[in-house]
Amino acid sequence: QTAEFDAIVLGAGAAGLFCAGEAAQRGLRVLLVDHGRKVAEKIRISGGGRCNFTNRDLDPRAPQRHFLSANPNFCRSALARFTPQHFITLMQQAGIAFHEKHKGQLFCDERAQALIDWLVERCTRFAVQRWQPAQVLAVAREQLPGQDICVPGRFCVQTSMGEARAPQLVVATGGLSIPKIGASDLGYRIARKFGVPVVAQRPGLVPLVFSPAQQGVDFAALAGVALPVRVRVQPAAARPDMRTAVVFDEDLLFTHRGLSGPAILQISSYWQPGDALCIDLLPGQDALALLRAAKAGSRKQLVNIVAQWLPQRLTEAIVAEQPQWQRPIDQVSDRALTALAERLQRWQLMPNGSEGYAKAEVTVGGVDTQALSSKTMECRQVPGLYFIGEVVDVTGWLGGYNFQWAWASAYACAQALRED
Ligand code: FAD
CATH class of the missing domain: 3.50.50.60 (FAD/NAD(P)-binding domain)
Known part of the structure; x- marks a missing residue:
């Protein structure tokens, strides 16, 4: 019936x-x-x-x-x-x-x-x-x-x-x-x-995953590190939905397979395969000016200077990327400091994919x-x-x-x- x-x-x-x-x-x-x-x-x-x-x-x-x-x-x-x-x-x-x-x-x-x-x-x-x-x-x-x-x-x-x-x-x-x-x-x-x-x-509002070999970052070693960032997508091709730049100022969290936290969840809804992400690890600050000022008045190891602004584990991982950054700051060339500022404020990385519908909100x-x-x-x-x-x-x-x-x-x- x-x-x-x-x-x-x-x-x-x-x-x-x-x-x-x-x-x-x-x-x-x-x-x-x-x-x-x-x-x-x-x-x-x-x-x-x-x-x-x-x-x-x-x-x-x-x-x-x-x-x-x-x-x-x-x-x-x-x-x-x-x-x-x-x-x-x-x-x-x-x-x-x-x-x-x-x-x-x-x-x-x-x-x-x-x-x-x-x-x-x-x-x-x-x-x-x-x-x-x-x-x-x-x-x-x-x-x-x-x-x-x-x-x-x-x-x-x-x-x-x-x-x-x-x-x-x-x-x-x-x-x-x-x-x-x-x-x-x-x-x-x-x-x-x-x-x-x-x-x-x-999937949207989802953690993103990265291949560590490609990025040169050991995500598993950084798992649990969190910090406020500014993140945006760099689309592989022009997209009508990205005509106005979408930027999120939120917290980022390192996971075993990649990145999560509100900043990444938000930007993931705009990210599509082939797009890069650009992350500013010191939002609202001028890293180069900070580094130059530190160089003028200090002989500390560069790692200890940067660790004042970023979590210790992340700082150590970044500084380990270049031999020129593993010195007292007064011995680091201006060119190397410029490269570090670029690394801190315009970190470009290419997600491999997302955690998929199993984790997407x-x-x-x-x-x-x-x-x-x-x-x-x-x-x-x-x-x-x-x-x-x-x-x-x-x-x-x-x-x-x-x-x-x-x-x-x-x-x-x-x-x-x-x-x-
Ligand atoms: P749903 O809530 O998904 O309901 C769909 C219903 O349809 C379900 O009951 C399902 O059983 C039923 N259904 C599906 N297929 C069939 C079928 N074949 N036959 C019969 N029934 C079917 N949003 C926020 O705004 N704030 C938050 O805090 C938030 N947190 C979230 C956390 C998590 C972990 C997740 C996964 C999502 C979160 N969201 C949040 C998103 C939000 O839950 C969804 O956008 C919202 O529930 C959508 O409502 P809906 O009724 O359209 O769909």
Whole structure:
């Protein structure tokens, strides 16, 4: 027997849960389907278990400041209609305590489970039906006989828990990152099935890996070293998304296989194979001027001078690269000091790749926004079919922007859904 609904939402993550609750609150009969046993696993593990659920520093008029997309202005409308303050108000009404950390990032005071419980409780209160764990076996659309030709009818979703039909289908199945907690490509497959274009995907907010031989750096020996840096991409070829230089001033962390930390996670979303990275290890300072001033008044070993500005282990590794740098500073030529300043402030390196979807926080790319209404998230060519959250080609920076996109796109969609 087929169950009938006003809307079926696929994916009980941040966007799906929020959308289902919002639509049900407006009186719609909603079915929420997920293949996982638990809902919103990514909320649970996000932000070190405390979920960085939004960011106060978000200007919807300048989305490129915090979001990537092949169509950078697409997210403006939804982000302007459902702002961080809207979600903050909901959190306050729900009695979920939170605090601000670095750069406007808001985190739950206690475990992120409180936020998940609230999203689920809202769905339960407004009678959202949940099928879980339910494998989605097929998604199709009925063809009803019209006057001359068949006209599209309801969406039919066959699952391992039964069959459901609705005139509206919301795809909120997220991206490809962290398959071990339920990520799949279902959303992209549904898009292609209905002729909706999909922008090529790649892992984002992900550690980068390097071949030590090529870089001349023993990453394993430096693992655990952290320092503030300025990082940018040097694209292999001209790219429209890199017309304005994207620069991050954040912390960098050496790992056994390469580099991580907020600076690298942020820049990784812009990096593509073949691009180089340029890292300034002394952001906001003039290394050459510092070195010249030190040379004028000191006979210390160069390594001890540089160690005043950089972590010891990193300093030793850098100075070991050139015999001319392994001397008292007054015996180091001006040319060698210039080369060292260059090494410290314009360190160029070529990533071999990334840690991939197993470690990526997000997926860059996804359902092509040119095919969607920016007001409702509905497909222009397929009325009744909606895509929300990370499955869409809108990717936020680190810092709560991805959840804010999940809430805002879910809200835009939920307002557009209609009773049958
Ligand atoms: P998801 O939350 O991924 O939900 C998709 C749902 O669809 C899942 O429940 C999944 O089980 C279900 N699904 C998938 N495939 C199928 C299928 N075939 N059949 C049925 N169901 C399916 N963002 C921030 O803003 N702040 C943070 O602090 C933050 N920290 C993060 C930490 C980690 C480790 C990771 C991995 C991500 C983090 N993110 C963070 C990103 C954020 O979690 C995502 O952008 C956000 O969860 C996307 O919401 P979504 O609802 O679109 O997708």
